[in-house]
Amino acid sequence: MKNDVLVYYDLMTSLKTTREVENFTSEIDNLKLTFFDCKGKSIKDGLCTISSGYAEKIAQIFKKNNLDINDKDAFSSFLETLKGLIKKFKVVKLVLAFDPAEKTITRIHNFVKEIIGIGYILDIEVSRNVLGGAIVEFDGKYKDFSLRKKIEDTFKTKINLGI
Amino acid sequence: MIFFDLVATILILSITLIVVVHNLSHNAKKNTGKTDTESDDDIKKSTDLLSQTRQKAIRLIDDANSQALDIISKANLTTDTASEAFKQEMSDISSSQLKDFKKTTSDFTKAYSQVLQDLKIKNMETFQNISKDIELNTMEEIKNFKNSMERLTTVSQDEVKKKIDSDYEASKKEIEDHKKEELQKIDSGIYELLEKISKLILGKALNLSEQEDLIEKSLEEAKKEGVFK
Numbered sequence: 027m028k029n030d031v032l033v034y035y036d037l038m039t040s041l042k043t044t045r046e047v048e049n050f051t052s053e054i055d056n057l058k059l060t061f062f063d064c065k066g067k068s069i070k071d072g073l074c075t076i077s078s079g080y081a082e083k084i085a086q087i088f089k090k091n092n093l094d095i096n097d098k099d100a101f102s103s104f105l106e107t108l109k110g111l112i113k114k115f116k117v118v119k120l121v122l123a124f125d126p127a128e129k130t131i132t133r134i135h136n137f138v139k140e141i142i143g144i145g146y147i148l149d150i151e152v153s154r155n156v157l158g159g160a161i162v163e164f165d166g167k168y169k170d171f172s173l174r175k176k177i178e179d180t181f182k183t184k185i186n187l188g189i
Numbered sequence: 190m191i192f193f194d195l196v197a198t199i200l201i202l203s204i205t206l207i208v209v210v211h212n213l214s215h216n217a218k219k220n221t222g223k224t225d226t227e228s229d230d231d232i233k234k235s236t237d238l239l240s241q242t243r244q245k246a247i248r249l250i251d252d253a254n255s256q257a258l259d260i261i262s263k264a265n266l267t268t269d270t271a272s273e274a275f276k277q278e279m280s281d282i283s284s285s286q287l288k289d290f291k292k293t294t295s296d297f298t299k300a301y302s303q304v305l306q307d308l309k310i311k312n313m314e315t316f317q318n319i320s321k322d323i324e325l326n327t328m329e330e331i332k333n334f335k336n337s338m339e340r341l342t343t344v345s346q347d348e349v350k351k352k353i354d355s356d357y358e359a360s361k362k363e364i365e366d367h368k369k370e371e372l373q374k375i376d377s378g379i380y381e382l383l384e385k386i387s388k389l390i391l392g393k394a395l396n397l398s399e400q401e402d403l404i405e406k407s408l409e410e411a412k413k414e415g416v417f418k
Binding site: 118120122123124130133134137138141142158159160161162164165167169171172173 | 395397399400401403404405406407408409410411412414416417
């Protein structure tokens with residue numbers, strides 16, 4: 027099994043949020059359990075026990091890289107490497123005024139990838155009081171760029187100026 | 190003294206005379222038993238003898254009286270002389286005593302006056318000292334009282350000042366807290382109002398694309414402010 031990160035690139039970049047990562051990690055754990063507990067089952071049978079989307083992506087990865095999906099050792103190594111890479115994700119927490127749809131999440135994730143690079147996932151929290159924009163938290167740093175904050179700052183400035 | 194000597198002499202002579210008369214009488218009685226002749230002679234002799242004796246006795250008594258009178262007169266003279274001398278002496282003594290007494294009295298009076306004067310001066314000094322002591326003590330007491338009052342006044346002033354300062358600070362803090370609380374209420378009210386207005390206006394005005402733009406803008410600002418470093 028190749029240890030080249032590019033092998034995992036598509037799969038890794040497809041994970042955009044912490045929720046997706048948690049689900050995927052849970053799927054991997056389930057797959058490993060199924061795969062190793064039931065020795066009579068093939069890997070393909072095992073992939074059927076996880077969500078079709080992830081199963082399809084894994085199958086595509088093996089196919090794209092000319093790997094034998096029935097090679098249990100290679101597959102096991104693949105899963106372990108994948109879990110190790112997932113743990114290296116950096117989390118950008120965003121507090122938004124609305125619950126974003128998949129399309130919006132993709133747009134935001136792509137934007138994050140564009141401005142700071144790959145290896146980041148989003149932890150999205152919803153708070154109606156934000157009104158718009160986002161509160162950004164990363165690596166212990168916190169910045170409020172919400173519309174509410176902007177309105178409050180503007181209002182305070184006006185009060186201080188006596189307007 | 191002379192008078193008593195004369196009296197004693199007269200008494201002795203009288204006793205002697207009585208004894209002589211008694212003896213003669215006794216002899217006469219003894220011769221009563223003799224013969225008449227003899228008796229007549231004897232009586233005659235005896236009578237003569239008695240007469241002689243009586244005369245002698247009378248002479249003796251007269252002499253004695255004379256001597257006694259002489260002695261008495263002498264004694265009286267002596268007595269008078271002595272009395273005069275005594276009187277004089279007494280007078281002199283009295284005068285002397287009186288003089289001495291007067292002198293002593295004068296001295297005593299002087300001494301007494303001096304003692305009184307000294308005592309008076311001493312008493313005055315004592316009184317003055319006592320007055321001075323009383324004055325000093327009183328002044329000291331007044332000074333202590335004044336100091337105590339000043340201390341008490343200072344302490345009271347400090348306590349009152351502290352209390353006023355404390356109350357002032359408490360009141361100031363209370364006012365500040367109340368002001369802050371009221372401002373927060375106002376702010377909160379205004380923000381709530383603004384929030385409602387924003388929700389009403391922006392909620393309708395901001396579409397999904399605009400929301401996404403705002404999010405991207407937030408991320409850009411976060412990058413600019415070094416959130417991702």
